[in-house]
Amino acid sequence: MGATIGYVDKCNLMSRRRFMAATAGVVASPLLPNRGLATGLHTFGHGxxxxxxxxxxxxxxxxxxxAIGAPVDKLAEVLRRTNAPAPMAWPAANIPLIQIGRELVLVDVGDGKNFQPTEGELLSCLRVNGIDPASITKVVLTHAHPDHLWGICNSAGELNYPNATYHVGSAEWNFWMSSDVxxxxxxDFRGIVPRTQRALxxxxxxxxxxKHGDEIVSGMRVLSTPGHTPGQFSLELEGDTGLIITADALTHEVISFEYPEWVNGFDLVSDIAIANRRKLLALVAAERTKLLGFHFKYPGIGHAEKSGSAYRFVAA
Ligand SMILES: [Zn+2]
Structure with missing residues (x-):
């Protein structure tokens, strides 16, 4: 897959009630039980x-x-099929840890309990499974949203992965670090800026x-998929079938596949996100590429199949 999926040449960030307004008020309550961690890590080989x-x-x-503006009955049906506690959805937070030779690569770092009370479990998950955070050699940050970035430091401001190098899209860095971001x-997005800038x-x-096409390690390449944020990227991993770690180019195992045209309120540049979602789906369905989605139901692995005028996700 040689071509950049899309480009951002503008940041027409639409004004809409979202992100902070949608998430900041969510607190743990008996009505919103933590679904808990999957016990034991899903493990697989790829190339x-x-x-x-x-x-x-x-x-x-x-x-x-x-699904802003989506038909209410269709969204309700999606929630029923995914056992979501309507009117809420419970997107997972799947974080791949990839070993190749002496390199141990972590893709995104979770929210470090700094954003939502039902997240921030990554460090415990690593420790329970005998993985020392200090052994991680590279951290790849697909984009700088809180659920992917804010777990970078502990409460004392020290890096949770002290021996890693960090790999970030230059477009993403420049966007969030700009003085007028x-x-x-x-x-309703502005509240996340100070912590995001401190984390970076x-x-x-x-x-x-x-940037697009760069190799993180041999056989693992950056696939530019902006729209969700201006500099977001996915990762392509070489292997028999191909594997794409989608990050938030695809955010939901039903909505993103079956209704790729629905506006996701977390996409900062929505028209580009939708266009790139369609391009990515067409490519991965044609090539039957394996997918690993950050927010798909754990472990988030499967592939896309053409279905009518859209697609469907087939879990592995
Ligand atoms: Zn996300």
Whole structure:
């Protein structure tokens, strides 16, 4: 898959009630029980890679945020099929840990219990499974949203993965670190800027900027899939069938596949996100590429199949 999936040449960030407004008020309650971590890590081999899927827990978000303006009956049907506690959805937080040779690569770091009370389980998940965070050699950050980035430091401001190098899209870094990012965001997103900038600043002396086509390690390449955020990317891993770690180019195992045109309220540049979602789905369905989705039901592995005018996700 050689071509960049899409480009961002503008940041027409639509003003809409979302992100902070949708998530900041969510607290743990008896009505919103933590679904708990999957016990034991899902593990599989792909080409030269050994992959373990860790969990950071799950998010609790209003389902309507994942499908702004969607027909109410269709969204209700999706929630029934995914056993979601309507009107909320519980997107998972699947974090791949990938071993190849002497490299141990973590893809995103979860929210570090700094964003939602049902997340922030990654470090416990690693420790329970005998994985020392200090043994991780590379951390890849697909984008800088709280659920992917804010677990980078402990409460003392020290890096949770002290021996890693950090790999971030330069477009993503430049967007979030710009001095006027807050004013370029809708009002209800602005609250995440200070912590996001602190998290990125913490890795400033260890960061490697990457762009489409760059190799993180041999056989693992950056696939640019912007739209969810301006510099978001996915990862392509070489192997028999191909594997794409989608990050948030695809965010839901039903909605993203069956209704790719629905507006996701977390997509900062929605028209580009939708266009890239369609391009990615067409490519992976044609090539029957294996997918690993951050927010799909754990462990988030499967493939896309053409279904009518859209697609469906077939879990492995
Ligand atoms: Zn996410």
């Amino acid at each position: 030269a890679f050994d992959i373990r899927v860790c969990s950071d827990g799950h998010m609790v978000v209003p389902a309507s945020m994942l 807050a004013t370029s965001l809708p009002a 600043a913490a890795i400033a002396d260890r960061v490697t900027f990457v």
